[in-house]
Amino acid sequence: xxxxxxxxxxxxxxxxxxxxxxxxxxxxxxxxxxxxxxxxxxxxxxxxxxxxxxxxxxxxxxxxxxxxxxxxxxxxxxxxxxxxxxxxxxxxxxxxxxxxxxxxxxxxxxxxxxxxxxxx
Numbered sequence: 001x002x003x004x005x006x007x008x009x010x011x012x013x014x015x016x017x018x019x020x021x022x023x024x025x026x027x028x029x030x031x032x033x034x035x036x037x038x039x040x041x042x043x044x045x046x047x048x049x050x051x052x053x054x055x056x057x058x059x060x061x062x063x064x065x066x067x068x069x070x071x072x073x074x075x076x077x078x079x080x081x082x083x084x085x086x087x088x089x090x091x092x093x094x095x096x097x098x099x100x101x102x103x104x105x106x107x108x109x110x111x112x113x114x115x116x117x118x119x120x
Contacts, residue, residue, distance in 0.1 A: 004119070005032045040065065044090055044116040046082050051096050051112050053082040082114045090116035 003011075008029045015021040047059035057079055062069040071077075079085040086092065094115040 003032070005029055008032055040120050042118045042120060044085060044118070046079065046085060046114045046116065048082055048096070048112040048114060051098070053086065053092075053114075055081060055112065057081060057084075082116075085116055090118050093117050 008025070012021055012025050012029060015025060042065075043063040045061040046057050048055035049058055057077060060071065060077055060079070062071070079088070082092070092114055094113075096112040096114060
């Protein structure tokens with residue numbers, strides 16, 4: 001299994017503390033970062049009641065380990081708000097498209113969907 005950039009950097013710190021850090025170790029970290037960090041991307045789609053990150057989550061979808069994780073009725077949701085997810089290490093990669101936000105005069109679109117990512 002390939003190491004992530006974070007794991008490689010932790011190894012570099014240990015090597016530095018032992019006065020054994022090499023240029024090759026640092027070059028390997030650079031190469032991992034060029035390839036995207038060496039981890040696996042997870043995606044979290046959160047539908048919220050409005051555009052604030054503090055809004056209540058009303059729907060979610062999760063892609064983990066390259067597969068969609070099914071949510072079943074009655075399953076507890078891991079986050080009550082988008083902010084809860086952010087505090088758990090998820091990063092927002094897309095905010096709701098305001099053109100798609102429902103409006104009482106123009107009820108269309110998907111609502112307030114946030115897309116977040118995490119690398120493992």
